[in-house]
Amino acid sequence: MITPKHFYTQLKNNGVSFFTGVPDSLLKEFCSFLTENIFEKDHIINVNEGAALSLGAGIHLATGKIPLIYMQNSGLGNIINPLLSLVDKEVYSIPMLLLIGWRGEPNVKDEPQHFKQGRVTISLLDSMEIPYKIIGPETDNISLIVNDILKEIREKKAPCAIVVKKNTFEKHFSNSNKKNEISLSREKAIKTVVGCLLHSDVVVSTTGKISRELFEYRKENKQSHSHDFLTVGSMGHASQIALGIALQSQNRNVYCFDGDGAALMHMGSLAIIGNKQCDNFKHIIFNNGAHDSVGGQPTIGFEVGFANLARTVGYQTALLAKTSDEIIKNIEIIKKSHGPAFLEIHVQKGARKDLGRPSVTPIENKVAFMDFLRHSKAVE
Numbered sequence: 001m002i003t004p005k006h007f008y009t010q011l012k013n014n015g016v017s018f019f020t021g022v023p024d025s026l027l028k029e030f031c032s033f034l035t036e037n038i039f040e041k042d043h044i045i046n047v048n049e050g051a052a053l054s055l056g057a058g059i060h061l062a063t064g065k066i067p068l069i070y071m072q073n074s075g076l077g078n079i080i081n082p083l084l085s086l087v088d089k090e091v092y093s094i095p096m097l098l099l100i101g102w103r104g105e106p107n108v109k110d111e112p113q114h115f116k117q118g119r120v121t122i123s124l125l126d127s128m129e130i131p132y133k134i135i136g137p138e139t140d141n142i143s144l145i146v147n148d149i150l151k152e153i154r155e156k157k158a159p160c161a162i163v164v165k166k167n168t169f170e171k172h173f174s175n176s177n178k179k180n181e182i183s184l185s186r187e188k189a190i191k192t193v194v195g196c197l198l199h200s201d202v203v204v205s206t207t208g209k210i211s212r213e214l215f216e217y218r219k220e221n222k223q224s225h226s227h228d229f230l231t232v233g234s235m236g237h238a239s240q241i242a243l244g245i246a247l248q249s250q251n252r253n254v255y256c257f258d259g260d261g262a263a264l265m266h267m268g269s270l271a272i273i274g275n276k277q278c279d280n281f282k283h284i285i286f287n288n289g290a291h292d293s294v295g296g297q298p299t300i301g302f303e304v305g306f307a308n309l310a311r312t313v314g315y316q317t318a319l320l321a322k323t324s325d326e327i328i329k330n331i332e333i334i335k336k337s338h339g340p341a342f343l344e345i346h347v348q349k350g351a352r353k354d355l356g357r358p359s360v361t362p363i364e365n366k367v368a369f370m371d372f373l374r375h376s377k378a379v380e
């Protein structure tokens with residue numbers, strides 16, 4: 001295994017001093033090393049991978065240096081446009097190092113949303129003509145690998161990648177990964193919201209632990225999972241899925257359970273929701289100021305003022321709750337909102353250790369959900 005510090009030192013020796021990206025669980029030890037040891041101006045945890053890559057391009061334009069852009073392989077989709085139309089050697093030819101966590105590597109146990117992405121990761125890099133090296137727990141020549149790849153990046157004046165297998169990085173014992181000051185847990189907040197919903201309501205929940213906690217709650221209460229569409233992949237897109245459903249099922253309320261990281265990832269979606277003025281669209285953001293599902297790296301969630309932002313882009317009601325009582329009171333208000341409604345809930349970072357994962361497949365989830373929409377009676 002490689003210590004994050006050793007890896008960082010090799011990069012530094014090769015002139016890499018700016019880091020940006022979106023966190024991934026396979027890279028969490030390296031990210032937490034950066035968060036703790038690098039000045040904030042040189043390490044920016046970004047909202048999506050395409051934005052990170054473009055920020056890195058700007059850093060190069062201003063300094064001539066080679067930035068490092070880190071991501072989960074799910075983020076490849078978000079970088080393809082700026083990768084091929086901005087930094088590619090046939091366009092502006094901007095050198096950079098991509099560090100990609102390889103979820104869903106063939107023959108390694110993982111969740112369904114990672115299978116296909118993992119299988120095509122290498123061929124995607126091949127077809128985009130991005131040279132790469134693969135590192136894993138067995139890698140014992142990391143300094144050589146880093147030297148070689150940076151040499152290639154400099155010669156080609158173009159992006160190259162290091163693909164990182166599971167368990168490559170040794171644990172980094174972090175002091176900064178502390179809990180926030182809030183006492184309400186996300187799980188309790190989810191239970192409180194679900195407790196206020198009508199039988200006809202449906203939920204579209206975001207990627208990561210929010211969906212897992214919702215699933216567990218339904219199971220614990222012997223409630224059907226068919227009310228919920230669990231967006232296990234496709235981070236940042238739950239709100240548009242929910243909007244599509246809301247536009248077509250106007251007699252029932254459609255709730256989007258979002259995370260701060262996910263909402264920030266494609267924040268432009270809020271503007272479309274605000275513009276469409278759907279009475280039955282209810283957006284709930286469980287804001288813990290972190291990418292909790294992949295290691296708890298900080299987001300700017302507590303600094304953006306989500307409720308104000310929602311109001312500005314056209315949501316008719318936008319409220320904040322910090323306790324279970326405030327959740328209950330505010331849900332009653334958003335239920336009556338004419339036009340899209342927004343509720344930001346401040347929650348504690350972290351989840352219980354024994355949190356399970358959905359035991360239904362994505363396709364089973366979809367079929368049951370569509371069946372519920374088609375056959376259950378909506379409010380008249």
Ligand SMILES: Cc1ncc(C[n+]2csc(CCOP(=O)(O)OP(=O)(O)O)c2C)c(N)n1
Nearest residue numbers: 074075208235259260261262290291292293
């Ligand atoms: C495009 C993309 N980038 C990164 C990831 C990895 N990922 C999964 S969940 C998650 C964090 C989500 O954070 P947030 O929405 O704030 O919810 P929380 O986990 O804090 O409840 C990340 C970065 C992903 N699935 N897809």
